[in-house]
Amino acid sequence: xxxxxxxxxxxxxxxxxxxxxxxxxxxxxxxxxxxxxxxxxxxxxxxxxxxxxxxxxxxxxxxxxxxxxxxxxxxxxxxxxxxxxxxxxxxxxxxxxxxxxxxxxxxxxxxxxxxxxxxxxxxxxxxxxxxxxxxxxxxxxxxxxxxxxxxxxxxxxxxxxxxxxxxxxxxxxxxxxxxxxxxxxxxxxxxxxxxxxxxxxxxxxxxxxxxxxxxxxxxxxxxxxxxxxxxxxxxxxxxxxxxxxxxxxxxxxxxxxxxxxxxxxxxxxxxxxxxxxxxxxxxxxxxxxxxxxxxxxxxxxxxxxxxxxxxxxxxxxxxxxxxxxxxxxxxxxxxx
DNA sequence: TTAAGGTTCCGCCATT
DNA sequence: GCAATGGCGGAACCTT
Numbered sequence: 228x229x230x231x232x233x234x235x236x237x238x239x240x241x242x243x244x245x246x247x248x249x250x251x252x253x254x255x256x257x258x259x260x261x262x263x264x265x266x267x268x269x270x271x272x273x274x275x276x277x278x279x280x281x282x283x284x285x286x287x288x289x290x291x292x293x294x295x296x297x298x299x300x301x302x303x304x305x306x307x308x309x310x311x312x313x314x315x316x317x318x319x320x321x322x323x324x325x326x327x328x329x330x331x332x333x334x335x336x337x338x339x340x341x342x343x344x345x346x347x348x349x350x351x352x353x354x355x356x357x358x359x360x361x362x363x364x365x366x367x368x369x370x371x372x373x374x375x376x377x378x379x380x381x382x383x384x385x386x387x388x389x390x391x392x393x394x395x396x397x398x399x400x401x402x403x404x405x406x407x408x409x410x411x412x413x414x415x416x417x418x419x420x421x422x423x424x425x426x427x428x429x430x431x432x433x434x435x436x437x438x439x440x441x442x443x444x445x446x447x448x449x450x451x452x453x454x455x456x457x458x459x460x461x462x463x464x465x466x467x468x469x470x471x472x473x474x475x476x477x478x479x480x481x482x483x484x485x486x487x488x489x490x491x492x493x494x495x496x497x498x499x500x501x502x503x504x505x506x507x508x509x510x511x512x513x514x515x516x517x518x519x520x521x522x523x524x525x526x527x528x529x530x531x532x533x534x535x536x537x538x539x540x541x542x543x544x545x546x547x548x549x550x551x552x553x554x555x556x557x558x559x560x561x562x563x
Numbered sequence: 564t565t566a567a568g569g570t571t572c573c574g575c576c577a578t579t
Numbered sequence: 580g581c582a583a584t585g586g587c588g589g590a591a592c593c594t595t
Contacts, residue, residue: 464571474585479572491571491593527594 237408239273240303242322243293246312247285251339251397255307258401258417266413274299278322297325305335305404308342309397314366323349336388337404339397343390347371351388358383360393398423406487415487446471447485451493458498458521464490494521499535502528506544513540 239259241252260273277283277293285291300306306329311318326349330336338346343359344367346352353373364378377383382391382400384407391400398421406414450471454462467490468478482490502520505511511519517528517540525540532540 475571476573476585476587477583480584483572489572523594530593 236269237271237304238302239271239305239307240300241273241275241307241309243275243277243283243291244312245279245283247283247291248310249286249289250394251309252285254398254401255309257421258405266409276300278319297321300325300329303329303334305337308338308345310340310342311345314341314344314363318345318348326351330387333387337400338390339400340391340393343367346388346390347374352390355385355388356383357390358392359390447481454494455497458501459519462494495531498522499531502532502540503543506540509544516540
């Protein structure tokens with residue numbers, strides 16, 4: 228069950244507009260708009276509103292019709308500005324006024340990508356730290372000198388106002404919001420369903436096509452990379468905590484905060500992923516796969532594999548190995 | 564499949 | 580007073 232669950236349905240309102248990117252709106256709909264009965268009755272409810280009347284043309288040649296006008300923002304717990312139609316395009320004054328009013332009510336306001344230009348135009352980011360797509364940082368700083376911009380992060384959480392960097396960084400911010408509202412297990416569940424990492428290390432600096440100063444990642448982020456690269460090495464909590472320069476108790480706390488799971492749980496998941504890759508490549512015996520992926524023996528691999536995946540390693544290889552899939556399919560067809 | 568020994572994890576509480 | 584940290588003990592889980 229989630230660690231901290233809102234005690235009533237959380238209303239999310241996305242502001243749609245003419246020229247909207249289907250990607251930014253798509254990730255909002257994916258995270259907040261899908262039916263997720265497993266999350267309980269208080270999961271998010273997504274509605275849309277627009278400052279402009281009539282059907283709206285969105286990227287890719289689609290037409291969109293919003294559920295409501297701006298008046299529905301008064302009922303929102305979270306407002307999302309999924310981008311904007313252009314960095315030089317002035318947002319309509321009624322939209323800016325509605326955002327200011329929501330901000331005064333304490334409503335959480337979130338921008339994706341260049342949606343930060345709208346929040347900044349409303350004055351919501353003055354004297355605050357914010358981010359936007361790295362290609363627009365210079366234009367943003369020039370247009371809004373009162374805003375402190377961090378171009379190297381995936382998102383900035385300033386409490387009631389949050390901004391994310393370019394396109395896919397919006398996913399990181401939306402998962403961060405789920406993590407804050409419903410706990411890391413819920414965020415991990417949403418991430419798994421989207422088939423994206425629940426937590427990405429580093430910031431958008433790693434995607435910028437210009438030299439940027441390297442910011443030191445946390446010891447834990449570095450350790451996770453090392454663990455992923457050396458799955459076949461024995462890893463005890465004592466050793467990992469020592470490498471992270473923490474006590475074992477603090478290491479366990481920090482690990483759960485960062486990943487939403489325990490070191491053993493994380494390792495098991497990573498080792499099973501590696502075992503699946505090896506099985507699907509068709510190389511080596513089950514014993515070899517077990518040793519290479521960090522399970523001490525084939526028996527241990529079989530036990531965990533069946534418990535998590537539901538089938539034996541050998542059956543997985545039969546179904547998904549590039550070499551054996553065809554034979555398996557032929558067998559299944561024959562049996563049918 | 565079973566059993567024994569080892570390890571992990573988390574609540575609790577003291578300390579900083 | 581509050582938050583972060585670290586140690587301890589015991590139940591649960593894992594490995595062999």
